[in-house]
Structures are given as structure tokens and as C-alpha cells.
Amino acid sequence: MPELPEVEAVCRKLRAEALGARIVAVKVMRPAVAKPQAPELIEQSVRGRTLRSVDRRGKNILLRLSGGTVLRVHLRMTGNLYVVPDIRFLPSTVRFSMELPGQRGIVFDDPRALGRISCHGPGEIEQVLEDIGPEPLSPAFTSQRFIEDARQSRLPSKLYLMDQRKVAGLGNIYAAEALFQARISPLKAMNRISPARLRGLHAAIIEVLTAAVESAVRTYSTPGEFSEAEEFPVAVYGREGEGCFACGKPVRRIAQGGRSTYFCPRCQRR
DNA sequence: TCGATCCTGTAG
């Protein structure tokens, strides 16, 4: 269940293990994950190519292949992308697989099958990603730009942070954590937050994500499933009813945009 | 802009 830090960890591991490998066979077990593209299109454009590089844009994983083809993988809620030593034995939750030499394989494993893959020709991928906001861990993500953009929106801060067009890669956990660290209510409209607090939020986003990437990379470099929620020091997420680490008041859970938002009603006032 | 929807698993 990945946000930017977990997706980043997946990318790094993939780079370490599969860069330069030739993809000798491709199989789409669940055609829905390729929608609206045909499984045959994916199989045809990926088979026989070499994995040249692995990039991340927000929560999108970009597998750049020889010949300029780009395979985009989005893990959504429960997806995972990893290398297996023997492609003959796969969990039933694998929706897409690419066989490498020596029986190894790269697999897209997704129990809920909400994740998506898509194939793009050279120069096509930019268009697909054009609506995604700035990378929060890149120099392009300046506090000036963040504050300027924030002024344009009346969205509640939590929904704003989760909007991939505004900032790339934040999800339900780290949006909540950044808001807690910046002491901003998740309900407060972005354009009504003071520049000083926005500067604090900008810094909090970078801090939280940087720490979470480290944690995710560490956790994910050992075999097994994701478990960053246990590793990363969560202040509010999933802690409904438990005491706030700063003031002791019970953390509250509310619904925003159909998702749960956790926050401290005292530390994060409107 | 909001709710329904896509899927499956797990916890209560």
C-alpha cells in the first residue's frame, strides 16, 4: 500500500536487481489491470526489450525499455512490484509478470487488483503525466511555489495535499502526518492558511517524506511485505482515540473525500 | 465537487 516513499523503495530495489535485464516473456493474468489497453498490446511491446532504467514520478513507476517504450506501473492501494527468483512459482495475486533470463521474473503483485499498468511509445509518457504536480523531494518544490499554488485553492488542506495535481506522491498517511507536524487542521481551506504556516507545512512535507523514504528503503530491503506503518514513527495516522504525543488529547478520525483523516483536535485547530 | 465504483482481504 504505497505512497511516494514506498514507491521510491520499490524503484530502488528494482534498479539494484533487474537493471539491464532482458524481458524474454510477458504475461497479463488479469486484463483489467491493463485497461483500457489490450493485454496483447502490452505483451507485444514489452517482450524482447531490455530494462534500461527505472524512474518514479509521484506514485507512478516508469520502466524505460530499449527502443523507447515505457511501461508505467501504478500500485494504487495494494500493489507491489518485485523480482522473484523463479517465475514458475507465483502467488495467485500476481496480475502481471515479465520473465527474465534464468527463470527470474519481475512481477506485479496486487491482491485487490486496483493497480494499473500501461504501455507508452517514446515521447508519449510526458503527456500521461503532465497533470501531476511538483515532486516534493526535488528542487522544483520550493516554498515560494507551494505558497503561491496554495493561495489558488479553497480545498481543505488534507484534500489538497492528496490531490496529485497539486503535489506528487502524498497519500492518506503522509498527508495527515505532515499536517500534524505543521499543526494545521485538515479541514482548513488552503487559501486561508497564513504564509508562515504554509512555509511550515512545506518543510513538514519534505521532512516527513524524507524520513519515510529512509524507513521504507530500510524495511523494504529485507524480504517480505510492506510494514512501514510499524517502522515509520506515525504521530496520528491510525491512532484514533489514543493520546496525542504532543498534548495528550485523543486523536480524532473524520471522513474527508471518502477517506479517513486522523488529527489532533487541539494541536491542529482551524 | 461528491458519491459510486473498481477488487479482495481482514478486523471487529
Place this chain on the structure above:
DNA sequence: CTACAGGATCGA
């Protein structure tokens, strides 16, 4: 059984 899950898109 119901509620909920670290996401995003679509139609009303």
C-alpha cells in the same frame, strides 16, 4: 454480518 483499507477515475 459490516466497516474499512497507504488510490484514482468516472458519471451525475
